[in-house]
Amino acid sequence: MKLTTRFRYGTRAVLDLAIHAAERPVSLKDIAQRQGISRKYLETLFSTLQSSGIVRAVRGPRGGYRLTRKPEDISLRRLYEVLEGSGPLVDCTADPDICLRSASCVTQQVWEEMYNLCIGYLDSISIQELINRS
Amino acid sequence: MKLTTRFRYGTRAVLDLAIHAAERPVSLKDIAQRQGISRKYLETLFSTLQSSGIVRAVRGPRGGYRLTRKPEDISLRRLYEVLEGSGPLVDCTADPDICLRSASCVTQQVWEEMYNLCIGYLDSISIQELINRS
DNA sequence: TTAATTCCTATTAATTAAATAGAAATTATT
DNA sequence: AATAATTTCTATTTAATTAATAGGAATTAA
Ligand code: FES
Ligand code: FES
Numbered sequence: 001m002k003l004t005t006r007f008r009y010g011t012r013a014v015l016d017l018a019i020h021a022a023e024r025p026v027s028l029k030d031i032a033q034r035q036g037i038s039r040k041y042l043e044t045l046f047s048t049l050q051s052s053g054i055v056r057a058v059r060g061p062r063g064g065y066r067l068t069r070k071p072e073d074i075s076l077r078r079l080y081e082v083l084e085g086s087g088p089l090v091d092c093t094a095d096p097d098i099c100l101r102s103a104s105c106v107t108q109q110v111w112e113e114m115y116n117l118c119i120g121y122l123d124s125i126s127i128q129e130l131i132n133r134s
Numbered sequence: 135m136k137l138t139t140r141f142r143y144g145t146r147a148v149l150d151l152a153i154h155a156a157e158r159p160v161s162l163k164d165i166a167q168r169q170g171i172s173r174k175y176l177e178t179l180f181s182t183l184q185s186s187g188i189v190r191a192v193r194g195p196r197g198g199y200r201l202t203r204k205p206e207d208i209s210l211r212r213l214y215e216v217l218e219g220s221g222p223l224v225d226c227t228a229d230p231d232i233c234l235r236s237a238s239c240v241t242q243q244v245w246e247e248m249y250n251l252c253i254g255y256l257d258s259i260s261i262q263e264l265i266n267r268s
Numbered sequence: 269t270t271a272a273t274t275c276c277t278a279t280t281a282a283t284t285a286a287a288t289a290g291a292a293a294t295t296a297t298t
Numbered sequence: 299a300a301t302a303a304t305t306t307c308t309a310t311t312t313a314a315t316t317a318a319t320a321g322g323a324a325t326t327a328a
Binding site: 001002003004008011012015036076084086089090100101104106107109110111113114117118121122125130133134 | 135136137138142145146149170210218220223224234235238240241243244245247248251252255256259264267268
Binding site: 004005006038040041044058059060061062063 | 315316317318319320324325326327328
């Protein structure tokens with residue numbers, strides 16, 4: 001049970017964007033340099049972030065990305081759901097038919113509760129909270 | 135962030151063993167049949183479980199495995215640590231030198247706290263608890 | 269017109285997890 | 299002593315997923 005690079009890098013990138021956004025958009029080139037992440041890799045992440053409505057691109061020279069909402073309105077839960085993509089800790093949480101035995105499976109309940117704990121925690125932390133801590 | 139098959143199958147197998155253990159040991163063949171898991175796959179899991187002191191093998195005909203302790207003394211946390219193997223949600227929790235920036239990384243604290251939540255929860259659930267629920 | 273950027277589509281590389289294979293060792297039972 | 303049911307060991311293979319890269323097209327400020 002590891003967090004994916006997508007989610008971890010994505011979170012750091014959004015945090016970086018939130019910190020450096022001012023009058024002008026922030027380019028991936030800048031984020032890449034500051035965070036030590038390949039620009040190409042960031043491109044794939046920001047594609048997802050944009051289609052999820054978390055950032056908005058400005059193309060052309062002096063372009064880059066802007067957050068579409070305030071840092072306090074972006075939870076890590078949202079980033080997790082958008083970037084990590086994998087959903088619950090086991091597939092049968094979302095779709096019980098995957099496992100025979102689902103009806104009587106006591107472990108399924110445990111994995112589900114554990115997932116709820118994680119999601120609840122991530123929901124309680126916003127990008128603004130990370131800014132405050134840094 | 136998914137749980138591995140090793141951990142999930144292993145948990146079900148240990149639960150099955152706890153439920154069916156009586157005077158005679160339980161063979162992997164039986165567990166495999168009841169749980170719908172390949173016997174060969176169980177072999178690899180029980181090798182790990184035995185070397186971690188959770189089960190003990192009895193070889194030969196009518197052989198199989200026994201738990202070495204009571205179901206209430208086997209926590210899912212222990213099974214997770216033994217079977218899942220992957221440790222914390224990010225490597226830098228255990229070894230900060232993996233990431234440069236560790237010292238000032240606010241996300242690291244978040245991933246660590248999230249891991250602690252998971253582990254704490256798993257620690258609160260024993261095999262006996264699962265038996266009670268089933 | 270140029271250069272800086274995002275955008276799009278695809279491919280490749282790397283890593284990890286999952287599952288299987290086969291023969292050796294052990295031992296209860298007959 | 300022979301047999302059959304088991305675990306044990308070592309290795310391999312397969313599958314799945316993630317991570318990372320590549321190159322050129324589109325956009326647009328300067
Ligand atoms: S029902 Fe899916 S793990 Fe038990
Ligand atoms: S220090 Fe490892 S993710 Fe930030």
